[in-house]
Amino acid sequence: MKKVASIVMASVLALTLSACGAAKSGEESNAQSASGSAVEKYTFGTDATYPPFEFQKDGKYVGIDIDLMNAIAEEEGFEVEIKPMDFKGIIPAITANQLDGAIAGISITDERKKVVDFSEPYYQAGLSLIVHEDNADIQSPEDLKGKIIAIKKGTSGANLADEYAKTYGATVKYFDDSPSMYQEVANKNADATLEDFPVISYKIAIDPNAKLKIVGDRLNGDFYGIAVAKGDAELQKKINDGLKKLQENGKYDEIVGNYLGTTAK
Numbered sequence: 001m002k003k004v005a006s007i008v009m010a011s012v013l014a015l016t017l018s019a020c021g022a023a024k025s026g027e028e029s030n031a032q033s034a035s036g037s038a039v040e041k042y043t044f045g046t047d048a049t050y051p052p053f054e055f056q057k058d059g060k061y062v063g064i065d066i067d068l069m070n071a072i073a074e075e076e077g078f079e080v081e082i083k084p085m086d087f088k089g090i091i092p093a094i095t096a097n098q099l100d101g102a103i104a105g106i107s108i109t110d111e112r113k114k115v116v117d118f119s120e121p122y123y124q125a126g127l128s129l130i131v132h133e134d135n136a137d138i139q140s141p142e143d144l145k146g147k148i149i150a151i152k153k154g155t156s157g158a159n160l161a162d163e164y165a166k167t168y169g170a171t172v173k174y175f176d177d178s179p180s181m182y183q184e185v186a187n188k189n190a191d192a193t194l195e196d197f198p199v200i201s202y203k204i205a206i207d208p209n210a211k212l213k214i215v216g217d218r219l220n221g222d223f224y225g226i227a228v229a230k231g232d233a234e235l236q237k238k239i240n241d242g243l244k245k246l247q248e249n250g251k252y253d254e255i256v257g258n259y260l261g262t263t264a265k
Contacts, residue, residue, distance in 0.1 A: 041079040042100040042235065044069055044226075045093055048084035049177045052202045052259035053105040053224075065103040067255045068122070069226070072242030086176055088154030091116055094229050101235060105196060107156040107222035117232065118225030119239045123256075125196040126218035127157055132185055133213045138192055140216050144170040150181040150190035156222055157194035186211040196222070198260060 046054045046065060054063040061082050073080040083099065090106070093099045095115050107125065108118045131138045138144065145168045151161040153174045161172045173190055175181040182203065184190040195203075197218050204210050226243075228235045246252040 039077065039079055041081065042073075043081045043083055045083050045085050045090040045099045045102040045104065047087040047090065047104045047177075049179060050087075050105050050199060053199065054084075054103075064123075064256055064259050065105060067258070068243075068246070068252070069103045071246055071251055071255065072239055075242040075245045076238040078238065086154075087152060088176070091154075091227065094227060097229070100232070101226060101228040101239070103226045105199065105224055106227055107196075108225040109156060109159075109222075111159075112227070115230060116227040117230055117236050118227055119236060120243060121223035121225055122243055122252075123198075123224040124221060125198055125224055126221045127160060127194050128197045128200055128214045128218055129192060129216055130182075130185065130195055130200055130212050130214055131192045132188055133211050135191070135213075138215060141168065141219070144168045144192060146170070147191035148173055148189075150175060150184035150193045152176070152178055152181055157196075160194055160219065182210070182212060194219070202260065 046061070048054050048056055048061055050063070050065075052063055053065040054061060056062070061084065066082060069080055069082070085093065087104060090099070090102045090104055091112060094102060105125065106112070106118075108121060112118075129138070129141060138147065141164055144164050147168075148171045149161045149164065150173050151158045153176060158172075158174070161170075164170050165172050173181075173184065175184065178195065178199070181190075181193045182195075185193050197214070200212070200214060204212055204214070226239050228239065243252070246255075
């Protein structure tokens with residue numbers, strides 16, 4: 001419900017700012033290339049608490065999404081500025097012309113496509129059900145009756161958690177970031193959470209104190225896309241062209257393999 005409210009508010013903001021003639025951030029930040037020609041600069045939002053797709057390491061933003069966005073910009077000859085923020089604020093920021101786009105492990109959904117446009121899908125994620133490593137009672141969503149689900153606001157996981165709350169009588173506790181919802185389950189203050197399969201697999205693999213485990217098969221087959229402002233066909237084309245080049249020249253598989261140790265299909 002919070003997500004629906006955010007999107008409605010974002011749509012109102014977008015219409016208001018459009019009427020006022022607000023400028024896109026990219027149009028305000030052109031730079032000059034070495035040859036003196038104008039180089040377009042775009043600002044992309046991200047959620048920097050979402051390894052292996054985006055996170056901070058040694059004071060720098062890294063991850064699959066960050067490397068992919070920089071590689072696309074290099075292929076297409078534009079500059080990119082990464083702006084970290086809470087995930088729930090990313091799409092409203094695009095519709096309010098505060099961002100040109102976003103790459104943040106954003107699942108392409110029909111609801112989001114009403115307010116932003118997406119690139120071609122670049123990664124198939126899919127949600128998984130996660131419980132404490134000692135929990136043997138929850139094996140599937142049907143076992144969530146009367147249980148507490150910890151979830152990050154504004155995500156596709158939050159939509160599914162809300163659905164489980166209605167179907168199975170579960171209670172949903174909302175958090176602003178993934179680490180907080182993981183900790184809630186690890187501390188046994190919540191019974192389960194939902195997270196994209198590659199993200200939680202990476203978390204469990206690198207963190208010996210995670211105290212979490214995945215149960216059952218993937219719950220769906222969400223695809224990630226790079227979001228741009230509604231109707232920005234020029235930027236959408238640049239991203240799609242860049243993605244295609246990276247997939248054809250092997251750079252895409254190289255980036256994903258650097259973090260997950262395998263190619264993505």
